Amino acid sequence: MANILAVDDSASMRQMVSFTLKGAGHTVVEAVDGVDALAKAKGAKFDLVISDVNMPNMDGIALIRELRALPDFKFTPMLMLTTESTTEKKQEGKAAGATGWIVKPFNPDQLLATANKVLG
Amino acid sequence: MSIDMSQFLETFYEESFEGLEIMETELLALDTGDADSETINTIFRAAHSIKGGSGTFGLNAVADFTHVMETLLDEMRDGKRQITQEAVNLLLTTVDVLREMLTALRENTELDHERIKVTHDQLEALLASDSTAAKPVSQADTMDTSSSTSPTAQGWKISFHPHIDLLKTGNDPVRILRELSELSELGEIESTMDASSLPDFENLDPEECHLGWDIELKGEVKREDIDEVFAWVEDECDLTITAIKTVTEKVAPAKEEISSATEQSTVTNSATKASGEAPKATPAAAKAKTSSESASIRVGIDKVDSVINLVGELVITQSMLSTLGEDFDMSKVNSLIQGMEQLELNTRELQEQVMRMRMMPINFAFQRFPRLVHDMSQKMGKNIELKMTGEQTELDKTVMEKIGDPLVHLVRNSLDHGIEMPEQRKAAGKPVTATLGLNAYHQGGNIVIEVTDDGAGLNEARVLAKAIEQGLVSPDAELESAKIHELILLPGFSTAETITDVSGRGVGMDVVVKNIRSLGGTLEVWSKQGEGSKFTIRLPLTLAILDGQTVAVGDEDYIIPLISIIESIQLKPEMLNVVVGKGETFKLRDEHLPIIRLHNVFGGHPRTTDLTQGLLVVVETDGRKIGLFVDELKGQQQVVIKSLEVNYKRIEGISGATILGDGSVALIIDIPGLISLSNQEKATSKYKKSA
Numbered sequence: 001m002a003n004i005l006a007v008d009d010s011a012s013m014r015q016m017v018s019f020t021l022k023g024a025g026h027t028v029v030e031a032v033d034g035v036d037a038l039a040k041a042k043g044a045k046f047d048l049v050i051s052d053v054n055m056p057n058m059d060g061i062a063l064i065r066e067l068r069a070l071p072d073f074k075f076t077p078m079l080m081l082t083t084e085s086t087t088e089k090k091q092e093g094k095a096a097g098a099t100g101w102i103v104k105p106f107n108p109d110q111l112l113a114t115a116n117k118v119l120g
Numbered sequence: 121m122s123i124d125m126s127q128f129l130e131t132f133y134e135e136s137f138e139g140l141e142i143m144e145t146e147l148l149a150l151d152t153g154d155a156d157s158e159t160i161n162t163i164f165r166a167a168h169s170i171k172g173g174s175g176t177f178g179l180n181a182v183a184d185f186t187h188v189m190e191t192l193l194d195e196m197r198d199g200k201r202q203i204t205q206e207a208v209n210l211l212l213t214t215v216d217v218l219r220e221m222l223t224a225l226r227e228n229t230e231l232d233h234e235r236i237k238v239t240h241d242q243l244e245a246l247l248a249s250d251s252t253a254a255k256p257v258s259q260a261d262t263m264d265t266s267s268s269t270s271p272t273a274q275g276w277k278i279s280f281h282p283h284i285d286l287l288k289t290g291n292d293p294v295r296i297l298r299e300l301s302e303l304s305e306l307g308e309i310e311s312t313m314d315a316s317s318l319p320d321f322e323n324l325d326p327e328e329c330h331l332g333w334d335i336e337l338k339g340e341v342k343r344e345d346i347d348e349v350f351a352w353v354e355d356e357c358d359l360t361i362t363a364i365k366t367v368t369e370k371v372a373p374a375k376e377e378i379s380s381a382t383e384q385s386t387v388t389n390s391a392t393k394a395s396g397e398a399p400k401a402t403p404a405a406a407k408a409k410t411s412s413e414s415a416s417i418r419v420g421i422d423k424v425d426s427v428i429n430l431v432g433e434l435v436i437t438q439s440m441l442s443t444l445g446e447d448f449d450m451s452k453v454n455s456l457i458q459g460m461e462q463l464e465l466n467t468r469e470l471q472e473q474v475m476r477m478r479m480m481p482i483n484f485a486f487q488r489f490p491r492l493v494h495d496m497s498q499k500m501g502k503n504i505e506l507k508m509t510g511e512q513t514e515l516d517k518t519v520m521e522k523i524g525d526p527l528v529h530l531v532r533n534s535l536d537h538g539i540e541m542p543e544q545r546k547a548a549g550k551p552v553t554a555t556l557g558l559n560a561y562h563q564g565g566n567i568v569i570e571v572t573d574d575g576a577g578l579n580e581a582r583v584l585a586k587a588i589e590q591g592l593v594s595p596d597a598e599l600e601s602a603k604i605h606e607l608i609l610l611p612g613f614s615t616a617e618t619i620t621d622v623s624g625r626g627v628g629m630d631v632v633v634k635n636i637r638s639l640g641g642t643l644e645v646w647s648k649q650g651e652g653s654k655f656t657i658r659l660p661l662t663l664a665i666l667d668g669q670t671v672a673v674g675d676e677d678y679i680i681p682l683i684s685i686i687e688s689i690q691l692k693p694e695m696l697n698v699v700v701g702k703g704e705t706f707k708l709r710d711e712h713l714p715i716i717r718l719h720n721v722f723g724g725h726p727r728t729t730d731l732t733q734g735l736l737v738v739v740e741t742d743g744r745k746i747g748l749f750v751d752e753l754k755g756q757q758q759v760v761i762k763s764l765e766v767n768y769k770r771i772e773g774i775s776g777a778t779i780l781g782d783g784s785v786a787l788i789i790d791i792p793g794l795i796s797l798s799n800q801e802k803a804t805s806k807y808k809k810s811a
Contacts (some may be wrong), residue, residue: 012132016176023249047151052172053167054248058188068288073325077290091355099290100352101443104177105183 001025001043002119006064007037007051017050017081019109021115026093034058038066041073047120049078050102050111054087061089061096068097077118081106125177132173133226139166140219143488144428148490150203156311157197164193170218182221183238185385187217188243189214195247207294210242212491275339275364276346281314281332281373282357291353293329299349304337311335417517423575427473434466479514482560482569485524486511488533489558496535503542503553504535510560515567516662519639523569523659526632530571530655531556533629538575538653548650549573563660566641569657578647580604586614605645609633637741640666640683666761668778670786671753673718674725677786679759679778680748684739684791691732698750704731705746708738716798717749721773722787741791748794757781762787773797 004026008014018028029046033055034043041049050069053060060080067073077099082089090101102114143166146159167190174182189211195201217232217239271504278300280292285297309550314332318324327441337346341362350359441459444452486508515523537553546552557572580601587607588592599607607613611630629643636643641659660666660683668679695706704715715736728734730750736747759778764771764787776792 009165010132010173011135012128012173013169013176015131016128019128054168055424056162068575075287081172083168086598087240094289094352097289104172107176116294117299118290118295120298 001027002047002115003027003029004115005029005037005041005044005046005049005051006033007034007049007055007060009029009033009052009055013052016108017111020111023108024112024115026115027090034060034066037063040082041070045072046076048115048117049073049076050081051078052081053093061093063091064098065096068072069118079114079118129177129226132177133222135175136170136222137219137225139170140215140222143167144212144215145487146493147208147215150208160193160197160203164190164197167193179225181236181739182218182225185214185218185221188240188247189218192243192247201337207246210239210246210374214239214243221763224525276335276337276341276343277362277364278335278337278346279332279360280335280350280357282353283357284328284330286329286356287327289353294455296349296353297333297335299347300335300337303341303345303349304339308338309335310338317754322679324669338364339577389681403744415481417478423473423477427470427477430466430470430473434470435461437462437466437573451537475664476514477664478516478664480517480520481512481514481521482567483511484521485527486558486560488524488528492528493535493556495762496532500535501541502535503554504541504556506556507556508558513560513562513567514661515659516664518663519567519659519661521636522639523657526635526657527558527569527571529629529632530657531558534571534573534653534655535574538573538577540576544576558808564660566658567661569659571657572652577649577651577653578605578608578645579721580649584605601647607649608645609643614622639663642683654684664761665758666758666788668759668788669737669756670751670780671718671748671750672754673722673750674727676722677754677780677784678722678750679786680737680739681788681789681791682756684741686738686745688735688737689747691736693732696731706736706744707730708747711745713738713745713747714745715749716794718789719749721794721798739791744795746791746795759786759788 001024004021006014006021006028007030007072008017009032014030014032018030021028026054029044031040034051035057037049038058049064051060051063055063058066064078064080067076067078071095077116078097080093080098080101081091081104082101083104093101099118100114102111106114146163146166149159150163158272171183171186171190172705174180192201192207192211196203201207211295213446217236221231221236221404223229223595254588280293280296286293297311312334314334315330317332318330320506324330343363346361350357350361353359368662375666412743437459441456441463442456445460448456461673489508490506493506535554539556540548542552545554555572559570559572560763561568583604584593584599584607586599587604587610588595590613590616591612592607593599593612609629609632611628613628613630635641636657638660640663644656644658645653646656666679667682669682669685671678671680689708689715691706693709697705697707697712699705705712707713715731717726717729718724726734731749734749734751735753736749738745738747759780761776762778766773767777771787773790773794774787775793776788777785778788780786
């Protein structure tokens, strides 16, 4: 099963994402913002990164840009959690190297379906 | 897979309330004209998180409401909208409404739909006004999706030629092909790979994508499903999707509408099912909540780690000692002493660290004041700047919860009575903007909280006049300033010329004093006419430990809280005064003070009943002094308070118990309780006599 990095500054969303993915048998590492995530990503290998966009310290877009520059994350699927109102953010995220996005609000089934899609 | 979303609700509520507090603080910062982009960003993020969470956890009313707020904040963030006082005030109201909504949902009570609608409309109105809003765009967005029930074709021809960089965003053409084939579950898929642009092997960069595909997808597949497969990569490939023999006959659309309509309805069905689940779960979560509210505490992981670390050390010391004990002889006595010292050190550190777990920064009590000061100064037409320092000073959680109300009272008092109107300040040559200070710091084993203002200060003449009028002091009394200031702390004292709704509704400073005393603390007043006042609260850091004086009565030990002891004296016969029917008193300097014999109240066999043989501990509480008659004084020490109610039952005059170093139990005396107890006893014994 996959090793997944879940990044969100909101504890409830993080719990939900983590609980859902763990329920499907994945291993989940949680991070509270971009800086935390980057620290946890360095020296580790992940099969998938799921990150919120709006976060303090380092937002999701900057995180994806930083991660993409790491050799271990060159081809790792990275999904952003975004709201429907932020079309520009999707473009910005793509430009930073995001694989795709999951639109908020989403339910656990949608999350799993999308994760499975990129995990193959 | 079905997941009970309600399990995340509690966390969501908690972080949402935190978010609202952040929003409030930052909005107030905006208010003072300090509109840097990080402030707005922080507010936006908090709103955004609440919106995202509430949508996900099925709290749709909150999500809708926050959406409007978020749109407004987004425009401010992008500089499309001016940050006006009006907007800030509306946003502050919005924060209040959101807080009420979340509280109602959490406690499973009725939402105030009227108020929500009014605020919602105000937000919409503000959005509609003058803005160069991004709103039409979002409308176009929704239009787009609603019109997306496009006709189904019999098949699709897709030309998919990724750009060479496609792989670099973690996308994979194989995944896309796989998804397409999943779409065509009922139909067929045929794809031709185009490798014509593949470079020679020597020039090949394996990280680039040079392949293209022409795909024919047969069967009833909806266009938007195909679009969705390509959604993430549409800007990273050349993509054309054309329908093979679109069903264009006039009859067909009707049929398709039906099929897409049924499909839609199943979707909505499952959607309502999903959202129906969450509200159902809410009550249960809310119920669980109310019972556990005061029982939980959030502790930083570093504090827990350091405790675990210390427990580890303790275990090491313990195992060292038990090894030592296995074959102990006198030659090892030095190691034993060392081990015991180590054990003592470990225990003390562990105690300190565990105490720290209950400590929280006083910020939790301070954070409501920016809003309070903002609202009140606007209401009263005063210009007030709030300066807070030492917000990170830590104190016990229980103390914090109980100090909130007294602090609010003091702050309101300063705002209302202390600080003058702008004109008066100008006339007095002071800066028009007044300063209200909240300051906290540690001193010894105490936390000190100061509430200061640079207002008018106490009007001593008026305070004295009022006190005389109310019979609190004799008309010919000549008091020094400090004594006059203390008068305002007496029960029933209020000098406010008119009773405002801000403070001075008869509930006076004495209530504040009482609350602070019940926490084992003290309140001091300092004031200088024309310059301002300072109220200083001194509190013990924790309620779990107390500095005590051990006293002995016969074989029993009692603990008297050190904070209430003034002095201990040995009585001389000439100081004694027995008043018939009113008990015993003694003269201490100019005062006649009553004596309570501890053995009379609690029983026991004192070594002596002669007042001049034992010792008299003079204690003070609620402004009254009394002498407690005991056999002897023993040591002073910190004692850990154990509740009697939990372990036995409540006893009048005793606030708890503690275990002394030798393992024996000592009762901790509750001085106010003791006084009322001894008064009762006097009353009953008098009654007995007359009966």
